[in-house]
Amino acid sequence: xTRYAMAVDTVRCVGCSACVLACAEENQLPEDAYRCWITTxxxxxxxxxxxxxxxxxxxxxxxxxxxxACPTGASQVTIGGIVVVxxxxxxxxxxxxxxxxxxxxxxxxxxYIDKCTFCVHRVERGLDPACVANCPTKALIFGxxxxxxxxxxxxxxxxxxxxxxxxSGADPNVVFLI
Amino acid sequence: xxxxxxxxxxHLVDPALHIWGWEVPVYLFLGGLAAGVMIATALIAAAMPxxxxxxxxxxxxxxxxxxxxxxxxxxxxxxxxxxxxWRFYAALRLTSPMSWGAWILLGIYPATLxxxxxxxxxxxxxxxxxxxxxxxxxxxxxxxxxxxxxxxxLRSVNVVLGLGLGVYTGVxxxxxxxxxxxxxxxxxxxxxxxxxSAGAAFLLLFRLADHERRELARxxxxxxxxELGLIALFLVGLLNGSAQAQAGAHQLLGGRFTxxxxxxxxxxxxxxxxxxxxxxxxxxxxxTMAAPLLVLVGGLSLRWILVAAGQA
Numbered sequence: 001x002t003r004y005a006m007a008v009d010t011v012r013c014v015g016c017s018a019c020v021l022a023c024a025e026e027n028q029l030p031e032d033a034y035r036c037w038i039t040t041x042x043x044x045x046x047x048x049x050x051x052x053x054x055x056x057x058x059x060x061x062x063x064x065x066x067x068x069a070c071p072t073g074a075s076q077v078t079i080g081g082i083v084v085v086x087x088x089x090x091x092x093x094x095x096x097x098x099x100x101x102x103x104x105x106x107x108x109x110x111x112y113i114d115k116c117t118f119c120v121h122r123v124e125r126g127l128d129p130a131c132v133a134n135c136p137t138k139a140l141i142f143g144x145x146x147x148x149x150x151x152x153x154x155x156x157x158x159x160x161x162x163x164x165x166x167x168s169g170a171d172p173n174v175v176f177l178i
Numbered sequence: 179x180x181x182x183x184x185x186x187x188x189h190l191v192d193p194a195l196h197i198w199g200w201e202v203p204v205y206l207f208l209g210g211l212a213a214g215v216m217i218a219t220a221l222i223a224a225a226m227p228x229x230x231x232x233x234x235x236x237x238x239x240x241x242x243x244x245x246x247x248x249x250x251x252x253x254x255x256x257x258x259x260x261x262x263x264w265r266f267y268a269a270l271r272l273t274s275p276m277s278w279g280a281w282i283l284l285g286i287y288p289a290t291l292x293x294x295x296x297x298x299x300x301x302x303x304x305x306x307x308x309x310x311x312x313x314x315x316x317x318x319x320x321x322x323x324x325x326x327x328x329x330x331x332l333r334s335v336n337v338v339l340g341l342g343l344g345v346y347t348g349v350x351x352x353x354x355x356x357x358x359x360x361x362x363x364x365x366x367x368x369x370x371x372x373x374x375s376a377g378a379a380f381l382l383l384f385r386l387a388d389h390e391r392r393e394l395a396r397x398x399x400x401x402x403x404x405e406l407g408l409i410a411l412f413l414v415g416l417l418n419g420s421a422q423a424q425a426g427a428h429q430l431l432g433g434r435f436t437x438x439x440x441x442x443x444x445x446x447x448x449x450x451x452x453x454x455x456x457x458x459x460x461x462x463x464x465x466t467m468a469a470p471l472l473v474l475v476g477g478l479s480l481r482w483i484l485v486a487a488g489q490a
Contacts, residue, residue: 015185017185020185037184037185038184038185039182039183039184039185040182040183040184040185041180041181041182041183042179042180042181042182042183043179043180043181044179045179065354065355065356068273068274069273069274069275069276069353069354070271070274071266071269071271071274071276071277071280072262072265072266072268072269072271072277073269073271074265088262089262089265089268090259090262090265091257091258091259091262091263091265091266092257092258092259092260092262093256093257093258093276094197094198094256094258095274095276097197098197098198098351098354098356098357098360098488099353099354099355099356100356101355101356107258110259111258111259111260111262112258112259113258167420167422168355168356169355
């Protein structure tokens with residue numbers, strides 16, 4: 001079975017925000033709304049410091065709490081485990097926002113809840129999500145985690161990796177290569 | 179040292195994680211109060227025949243749908259896509275407490291209105307009919323006759339739906355694993371008990387007969403003690419939970435919400451009204467409205483503070 005996932009290479013990511021802007025452009029997001037963002041984590045004490053830069057977004061969790069919390073079925077799982085929101089079914093009750101461990105959702109000015117879709121409209125045409133296609137350092141890798149030959153499956157085995165908030169129990173599908 | 183900097187220029191999400199404003203705690207409070215009124219009026223009516231009930235107690239079952247409607251009005255204001263409110267009733271999703279809660283709310287209106295009608299004497303009904311248009315007035319008479327023959331069943335339905343509504347107001351928050359302060363199975367019983375005491379306190383604000391007042395005050399005192407115990411268990415549960423849960427507990431034990439929580443919920447909303455009510459009962463002194471009003475303030479504060487703490 002197909003399980004779409006994204007690997008974020010934290011060694012390659014420079015935090016240029018090209019992914020953020022490509023996403024906003026591709027998905028025609030309203031002003032000031034973004035579906036992905038950059039997190040910079042600095043550890044240590046000067047002068048011994050390490051820094052990790054991560055391009056973050058909805059984790060399209062395998063056990064997505066937003067989907068179970070949604071009272072109308074607007075938050076749903078589509079092809080390859082991608083989690084989407086059906087705008088026509090969403091009441092804007094924000095139960096999914098309360099349930100999301102990653103705070104990956106926001107209220108769209110049109111009244112529905114919006115978030116990253118892994119650019120499912122592109123994936124259906126065999127294309128990579130806009131953020132992946134536009135990353136200048138090739139830090140974002142998208143593919144089928146259940147296909148052992150796919151780059152994303154291979155990299156998550158070959159490289160040391162982690163996920164955000166593994167304690168959420170949601171089994172996130174955005175993996176950070178470290 | 180570990181410093182995390184997030185570049186996410188979305189003013190709708192950042193920097194606060196606040197998603198629910200005043201509407202949700204007000205709804206949870208009024209929903210709990212409605213549940214308490216349903217349970218209290220159904221149970222107290224079981225102990226006394228209709229002719230022994232005061233006028234206030236005969237009319238008060240109607241307070242539950244009124245309180246619930248006000249609460250649902252607040253909830254409606256919170257919806258971002260108000261025109262799609264009907265979507266709640268186009269699906270029943272058992273994994274979503276909000277979904278089955280929406281369906282419970284739908285069952286509460288006929289149950290409370292019929293119990294209200296069953297509690298009225300013929301003179302009460304005649305008074306009510308004066309305010310109702312013709313067809314509705316005839317329907318009320320027919321419904322009252324139907325309901326009075328089934329009062330026992332209606333009381334049971336009201337108790338079951340009241341318990342469901344009271345628990346649901348807590349489970350709504352408790353099911354959110356992402357918010358450590360809310361993620362406790364004890365929130366269901368805690369909000370149910372708080373709703374039960376708020377419902378009894380609300381009824382005590384009206385001109386009840388002495389025996390009704392004594393019964394409700396006894397009920398309220400017991401609910402306050404159970405609530406105090408549940409709050410203690412809730413905090414112990416958080417303190418023994420994950421690092422996130424412990425951080426949540428510290429918001430109420432030394433952190434940002436400590437003063438409000440202890441002053442408004444524990445002291446003013448539970449301890450003081452319990453002592454006042456116990457003193458009034460022991461000394462047979464004239465009851466005042468102070469204890470019930472404090473219980474209501476405490477009930478609203480509990481929900482307000484917990485909703486805010488889960489989003490801080």
